[in-house]
């Protein structure tokens with residue numbers, strides 16, 4: 001059973017086999033798997049709790065509808081972990097509230113249909129055999145809330161959403177790791193053999209393996225050892241619209257307008273809404289408490305959603321300011337929009353697990369890969385997301401219209 005505590009200088013662990021920096025979903029899942037592999041694991045988190053930063057800003061959704069092999073290789077087993085979570089963590093009855101309501105990517109642009117059909121065919125090749133292309137009439141019959149203009153969609157029933165907080169806490173609880181809160185890693189220490197420890201605000205922990213899972217701050221950890229990681233944090237906002245279950249279809253899937261990038265899903269009688277704004281600039285890493293949300297964002301998103309989900313017009317008409325709340329977090333993009341996982345050749349013993357815009361759905365398997373790379377269970381050359389792939393020219397930006405949701 002994992003222990004979660006705020007250490008004092010006097011009881012900071014002196015050594016560990018692995019130190020994980022960052023207690024979001026990615027770091028906690030990594031600590032789960034490294035500790036399950038028998039490695040003495042310490043996770044260091046600067047905040048008062050686990051999963052309080054980007055992870056808490058997420059829409060908590062998961063999907064296997066990817067066209068990049070590595071994304072499928074992370075997403076599909078993660079969904080199996082979600083479906084068997086209590087068994088995976090060894091805590092009978094533990095519930096992460098998985099809802100397989102599906103992901104619906106829809107369009108009213110007939111020119112997109114060939115690409116969408118090709119995406120489904122590619123998913124089938126990659127082993128995601130239960131995604132479907134739906135003609136417009138089928139979409140409208142199956143999901144009567146969509147606009148008459150919808151001409152096609154891709155859909156997978158086994159995609160859906162869950163409770164991210166419970167996911168993080170469950171991995172921590174089911175691990176054999178130690179989670180140190182209110183403690184910041186201020187430096188990664190090295191000697192002639194590579195990583196030798198981490199310096200924290202409460203003292204030093206000696207170790208030969210460090211995992212950088214610091215989310216938007218992962219680039220700062222790289223800089224501690226003079227490595228520039230190709231990471232770009234970009235603010236993303238999400239709106240919760242309070243209950244109006246008589247207007248908002250509560251059985252709907254996670255629904256994306258592929259033309260303008262707006263999305264929504266039902267949530268406790270209301271809805272979660274978002275929009276991947278292509279004009280949002282790359283920013284510096286920011287703690288979510290200090291990340292501003294735009295006051296006008298709900299109006300923009302509601303307008304964009306109303307196009308292909310006309311019931312939002314009625315929702316908007318009845319809305320009071322107190323019915324909406326907007327929060328912001330950061331997606332972290334890499335040059336191919338896929339995470340960085342594995343060791344950094346510049347510093348033996350330093351591993352990264354970062355660069356996520358979809359870390360809730362990918363993190364559970366990514367944590368396992370990281371543990372397997374540390375123990376040697378996975379060979380570096382079998383890891384398509386190794387950080388050296390850009391220098392090697394061995395990468396491809398895929399996904400096109402399916403990325404970012």
Ligand SMILES: Cc1cc2nc3c(=O)[nH]c(=O)nc-3n(C[C@H](O)[C@H](O)[C@H](O)COP(=O)(O)OP(=O)(O)OC[C@H]3O[C@@H](n4cnc5c(N)ncnc54)[C@H](O)[C@@H]3O)c2cc1C
Pocket residue numbers: 021022023024025026027044045046047051052053054055056057058059060061062183184185186213214215216217218235236237238274328329330331354356357358359360361362405
């Ligand atoms: C609006 C929005 C919607 C999203 N929707 C989804 C979705 O539906 N599905 C999905 O899969 N993903 C979604 N995401 C993305 C997802 O939330 C992130 O990819 C994921 O949470 C990243 O997890 P992480 O552990 O890498 O980062 P974080 O959760 O940010 O964790 C990193 C941790 O590192 C700690 N840290 C940093 N530096 C240090 C240091 N020096 N010392 C100690 N601790 C440190 C931080 O305090 C933080 O807790 C969404 C994101 C946003 C913003």
